[in-house]
C-alpha cells in the first residue's frame with residue numbers, strides 16, 4: 001500500500017493497525033473496508049493518515065541522558081586536539097593481511113598528553129582492529145586513520161555528523177549548539193559539518209527556517225536559547241551562525257541508489273544519529289536502515305538511536321558504549 005508515494009507496508013504491523021484504527025474512529029467509518037475506500041477517494045485523508053504514520057515529533061536534546069553523554073564525553077573526545085606521530089618504517093612488520101607498527105601505524109594520532117602505550121588502535125577504513133598501530137598492508141602511511149579511543153579520521157580536522165531523520169531540525173540544532181560551545185572552549189579549533197536529512201520535504205523546509213514556538217524550547221537552557229536563537233513574538237529563530245554548518249536535505253533511508261546524503265559526497269561520518277524512527281518499521285526494514293547508517297560511519301564511529309530503540313540494536317549485536325545512553329559502536 002502506498003500513500004503519497006510512500007510504501008507503508010514497511011511499517012510495523014501493530015503500529016500500522018493502531019494508527020488506522022484511530023483514523024477509522026475519527027472519520028466515523030464503520031469498518032476497515034469502508035475506511036480504505038474513503039482513503040482512496042479522499043486525498044486529504046490520505047495525507048492525514050500519512051502524517052499520523054510518519055510521526056515527526058521532535059524536541060531539542062530529546063533524550064537528556066544521550067545528549068549529556070554526547071556533550072561531556074563523546075563530542076569532546078572527537079574534537080580534542082591530537083598529536084600526530086610518524087611511524088618509522090623499520091619498525092613495521094607484516095602480519096597476515098595487515099601490517100603492524102609498534103610505533104603506531106603510519107600517521108597515527110594520539111590524544112595530546114597521553115603516552116604512546118595508551119594508543120590502542122590504528123586501523124584503516126572499516127577494519128576494526130585491536131593491538132597497537134595497525135594499517136592495511138600495501139597502503140601508504142597517509143592512509144592510516146585511527147585515533148586512539150576515538151573514531152578514525154584521515155588527517156582531517158572536520159567532524160562529520162549525519163542526523164538521518166531530523167524531522168523539524170531540533171536534533172541537528174542541538175548538536176550544533178554542543179559543537180559550537182565545544183569549539184569555543186577548546187584550545188585547538190576544529191571544524192564540523194552536520195548533514196541533516198529526512199524523507200519529508202515539508203519537515204526539511206521547516207528545519208531550514210529554524211523557527212520554533214517559544215513553548216517548544218524546553219530541552220534547552222534559557223542561556224542557550226538566548227545565545228543561539230532570536231525571539232520574534234512567540235517564535236524563536238536559530239541564529240545564522242548555528243545554521244552555517246548544517247546542510248539540510250531530503251533523503252529517504254530506503255533509497256536504493258544512495259548510501260548517504262548526496263551533499264556529503266562520500267559519507268564517512270564520525271557520528272550518525274538515527275533516532276526515533278526504527279521502531280515504526282518491521283524488523284527487516286529496521287535492518288536495512290541500520291545497515292545503511294552503519295556503513296556510512298568511519299570505523300570506530302558512533303551510532304546514536306532513541307531510548308526506545310536500544311534493544312533493537314543490542315539484538316543485532318551492537319555495543320552500547322555508555323550504559324542506557326543509546327550511543328553505540330558496531
Ligand SMILES: C[S@@+](CC[C@H](N)C(=O)[O-])C[C@H]1O[C@@H](n2cnc3c(N)ncnc32)[C@H](O)[C@@H]1O
Pocket residue numbers: 054055056057058059062164165166167168171197198199200203251252253254274275276277306
Ligand atoms: C519521530 S521523528 C524523529 C525525529 C528526531 N530524530 C528525534 O528523535 O526527535 C521520525 C522522523 O523520521 C522520518 N522518517 C521516517 N521514515 C524515514 C525514511 N525512510 N527516511 C528518512 N526519514 C524517515 C519521518 O519523516 C520523521 O520526521
